[in-house]
Amino acid sequence: MSAVLHDEPPNGFDSLPLSSSVLTAVARCGYRTPTPIQANCIPHAVNGKDVIGQAQTGTGKTAAFLLPFFQSWQPEETIGPFALIMAPTRELVVQVADEAAKLTPHPDCRAASIIGGQRLKSQMSALKRGAAIVIGTPGRVIDHLRRGTLSLDRVRYVVLDEADRMLDIGFRPDIERILKRVPESHQTMLFSATMPPPVMRLTQRYMIDPVHVNVAPKVVTVDKIRQTYITVDEDRKFDLLLRILERDQPRQAIIFCERKKWVEEVYFMLRGAAQRSACMHGDLSQSLRNRIMRGFREGKIRFLVATDVVGRGIDVKNLSHVINYDLPEDPENYVHRIGRTGRIGADGIAIAFVTPEQGERLTEIETFINREIRPEHVDGFEAARPRVKAPAPEIKPTSPVYGRRAKKYSNRL
Numbered sequence: 001m002s003a004v005l006h007d008e009p010p011n012g013f014d015s016l017p018l019s020s021s022v023l024t025a026v027a028r029c030g031y032r033t034p035t036p037i038q039a040n041c042i043p044h045a046v047n048g049k050d051v052i053g054q055a056q057t058g059t060g061k062t063a064a065f066l067l068p069f070f071q072s073w074q075p076e077e078t079i080g081p082f083a084l085i086m087a088p089t090r091e092l093v094v095q096v097a098d099e100a101a102k103l104t105p106h107p108d109c110r111a112a113s114i115i116g117g118q119r120l121k122s123q124m125s126a127l128k129r130g131a132a133i134v135i136g137t138p139g140r141v142i143d144h145l146r147r148g149t150l151s152l153d154r155v156r157y158v159v160l161d162e163a164d165r166m167l168d169i170g171f172r173p174d175i176e177r178i179l180k181r182v183p184e185s186h187q188t189m190l191f192s193a194t195m196p197p198p199v200m201r202l203t204q205r206y207m208i209d210p211v212h213v214n215v216a217p218k219v220v221t222v223d224k225i226r227q228t229y230i231t232v233d234e235d236r237k238f239d240l241l242l243r244i245l246e247r248d249q250p251r252q253a254i255i256f257c258e259r260k261k262w263v264e265e266v267y268f269m270l271r272g273a274a275q276r277s278a279c280m281h282g283d284l285s286q287s288l289r290n291r292i293m294r295g296f297r298e299g300k301i302r303f304l305v306a307t308d309v310v311g312r313g314i315d316v317k318n319l320s321h322v323i324n325y326d327l328p329e330d331p332e333n334y335v336h337r338i339g340r341t342g343r344i345g346a347d348g349i350a351i352a353f354v355t356p357e358q359g360e361r362l363t364e365i366e367t368f369i370n371r372e373i374r375p376e377h378v379d380g381f382e383a384a385r386p387r388v389k390a391p392a393p394e395i396k397p398t399s400p401v402y403g404r405r406a407k408k409y410s411n412r413l
């Protein structure tokens with residue numbers, strides 16, 4: 001594997017090996033300068049190399065893997081799909097599909113998104129009409145393969161977005177089943193913010209001499225995010241939430257809860273107290289989920305109470321606050337959650353509510369991110385937090401959040 005240290009991005013997209021139709025599409029989107037992940041991935045990918053792209057969401061990684069495919073697409077190619085992009089959540093699939101629709105160099109170079117919770121029929125007709133790219137969640141891709149409504153015989157370009165999650169034990173069997181249906185000679189792109197060593201080793205199964213482009217910061221949490229915690233008794237969390245919203249007047253906030261039921265409960269109370277609030281979890285219909293995400297992106301929704309279904313990869317530019325109403329059980333999810341704020345060039349605030357019993361969990365998170373989270377005092381809400389000192393807990397292998405467990409009925413997402 002060859003590693004690439006990231007260079008300063010060149011001045012404009014025209015210094016990259018991209019055709020005039022791709023450059024026109026890029027200019028139409030208002031992108032003037034390639035981001036580091038784009039500047040460093042695109043030349044290798046256009047050359048046909050397999051690429052591991054390590055970058056956080058909000059760094060332009062979607063265009064980094066879409067543009068090389070658009071560069072290779074030929075107008076005379078009609079029966080696709082030629083590219084298969086997979087992501088762990090429906091929201092991410094929709095986000096990638098929106099970016100593909102924006103960046104397409106030609107109206108005939110269409111993307112079809114195939115996700116659960118939407119009518120199979122409309123997806124089948126999108127596939128029948130001819131899609132150059134299929135973007136989907138693994139479960140629904142398998143569904144279409146079983147029904148014979150999707151063929152991967154012509155796929156030459158495969159992308160796994162949020163690859164660390166896609167290759168964890170929850171999704172891996174599905175991914176392998178799907179990849180068996182793709183011609184062997186395909187190019188593979190794996191993108192993820194984090195690439196733990198076991199995942200890195202696994203990549204050898206799927207890639208040939210990949211180029212590793214790493215533009216992710218060395219510390220796992222984003223430095224520009226101001227992180228604090230507040231100790232609070234369980235039964236006072238909602239009052240504390242109201243106090244914080246009143247005090248900080250967030251532009252937009254996601255309020256993360258650990259269970260769908262708790263999301264409903266907090267949302268039920270919040271909507272009586274704050275306008276423009278909504279909730280988001282896996283039991284809502286897909287059309288509602290799409291509407292909520294659209295409303296949140298457009299700023300119509302100000303406060304979103306949610307499970308970790310929006311914990312990864314979702315890019316909302318105006319988000320000022322992430323509130324961990326419940327601390328995540330898995331320390332890795334803390335990093336993904338707070339990464340929803342502090343997008344390109346912006347700063348953000350992450351506040352965690354910690355009950356007196358949760359000192360150990362907080363310490364686990366601090367160990368994982370390798371820094372101490374500052375306590376914050378809000379008058380009237382102090383609850384004692386027994387700070388757990390040494391020994392630092394060993395970090396457990398992360399349990400799959402998406403994938404197999406989520407397919408069975410899950411309380412979490």
Ligand code: AMP
Pocket residue numbers: 030031032033034035038056057058059060061062063099315344
């Ligand atoms: P992503 O990391 O792919 O989720 O992208 C984050 C956001 O950056 C998206 O809203 C993109 O539309 C936007 N974006 C991607 N590339 C560029 C670029 N070169 N210049 C400006 N914005 C970009």
